[in-house]
Amino acid sequence: MDTASLSIKVSVIIPVYNAADFIQETIQSVLDQQLKPIEIILVDDGSTDNSAELCKAYTSGNENVYYYHQENAGVSVARNKGLLMAQGAYVYFLDSDDSIDASFLSSSYEQLSHNQEDLVIIGEAYTKRFPQVMALPTCAAMWRKEFLQQHGGIQFPEGIQPCEDGLFSHQLLAMTNKIALNSAGIYHYRQHEKQNHIRSLVEVDSVLAQIPIWFDILRNFYNKHKLMPKKALHLALFLEHEPFEFRLLKMQLTLAQQESLTQLIKKFYQEQVQPYLTKEDFNRLSKPFQLFVQSSNFENFQKYYLQYLNGLRTRGKVYMLLARLIMLPKKRRKFRKQIIEKYKL
Template identity: 50%
Template sequence: MENLVKRTVEVSVVMPVYNTADFLQEAIESVLNQSLQDLELILVNDGSTDESDLICKAFTLKDQRIKYLDQENSGVSIARNKGLEMARGEYVFFMDSDDTIDKGFIKSSYDTAKRNNSDLVVIGDYFCKRFQKVRVLSTWAQMLRMDFLRKYPEVRFPENIQPGEDGVFSHQLLLLTDHVSLNPQGIYNYRQHPNQNHSKIKKQSWKVLRQIPLWFDILVRFYTKYDPQKSHSLHLARFVEHEPFEFRYLALELDDSQKQYLHGLITDFMFKHVLPYLPEKDKVKLSVPFLDFVYSSTHNEFDKRYYKYVKSRRVIKKFYLFLVRFVPLSGFRRSLRKKVNAKF
């Protein structure tokens, strides 16, 4: 009888694996050594061509909490979704196979979830501070209740989309629940190396830009079903502000034709699907540069004004930091300096 019943564990950790042999052992051990031990680790090998497969298999022999799935290379979204299908945890966490988590990461997040009866826990000081303004989360900045995910089986990581798959996924979930809590104590150790996806994205700007219409198509279908009155238009506006504007237009090194293309995409989407439903009181909650971008007739017009905007902010920041130097108490001085740096 015991073999017929799957025992629920407290947390399932789903870890897609693709050619990360150099870092995989450390990543796996950081999960197995968590202070919360009632967990399972689901390794999904997405067609690795290095030693990753051997490392995964070796660990399955060492620890019964590990499940292993080997699939043909299909992309990180399919790997995560398959891992989710295998999960039997009360909560689930998705982790990259080249990173590590601090020993108390899972326990502090799980305890936060249980204490607040949460569908979703936002993890990490950075994301907790930005949560109200940025309605998207990186994969590793969220722990999710399995029953909540089962309630919305159509909301999964979008297949054949990368980057942005985690932003689209989390954005939808954040609209579907108010049972959200924050765990700023969760420390995720994000490893930077030349082969990681983030580094590749910066070198493949057109590939990234061609993904954005796919993000928009998914969100239009989602909002049509779950928010037909567009009552959460600010929620959608903040996705556009953060993902395609801040994280792509401002952060990537784009040439003139790419900027023109992205400006057209964003402004067309905003005027068609967001601004007609966005109350004036909510518009002021968006950043000045983003609103200027949306209402600029061309990307060149925006770029000129944005250059002046950034320059003026730098001058103001230097002025405030200069004044802080004359504050007599060192502790208060450090606190003020920190606030000025955070604001500007």
């Protein structure tokens, strides 16, 4: 990369592993961005298909596309390597099987650069959660590179997947309040059976073995930066979101695994969060998670959780009946969508 690269606005880092079926569409969506100048950093994580050839073809015809190869070491190592190579003022991590709308980078860059924020949360699905955002997938955040460099000790954790992006973003979110929002950013998320989040729901043993490592990373981070009690709610929300909602409630676990994970989460909560969490902040947690941390075991929690879900759905059905009274079709559809999401219908 030459000195001219210093004017680059955004570095788009794409880790690549056996993505030959999708990578051309992904790269092209970045080349078609309205924002200029930008760069694309392709980090091939030891692909065994023809991903390398496809990526190299783009470097020959585009001065802003760079290709790097590494022995297979995982997506975290690939992203961290790409970050070291980045020359843009801002950094965005894009998955090799997805694509972005033509105005995605420009609308995000505008929000970030206008107020010199440290990151921008992108996409309505994520901006609507603000300010209770405890973690973000890579698709939902663009970062100021100087901010990442100031906190260079925070990297994508090697050997961790899933949740490597959640741990990365959670730690960085704890270090700043300078956050912009871009609900207009449109990300095209490709669904297929090889996706990591789908595999993680099936590869249960692998995920469960990693959760204690997640907790070690979090414990060390919060102790190092002395973030308690100030960030107790932030950590509680992460526990609620990642190991509780995504793993305990969504993965297909045996009864023994459910109980083991229950005790693991509760132990970490009781030691690292509960002593610092105010009553006001506890009430900001979801009702299911409140029931969970107050239950003696998983069986006890499940009984109350099923009662909670039944009550929630009953209220939702009542609101769906009331929705019929809304005369305007557009408002009626919007109201019904909100009811379905809120009451889990």
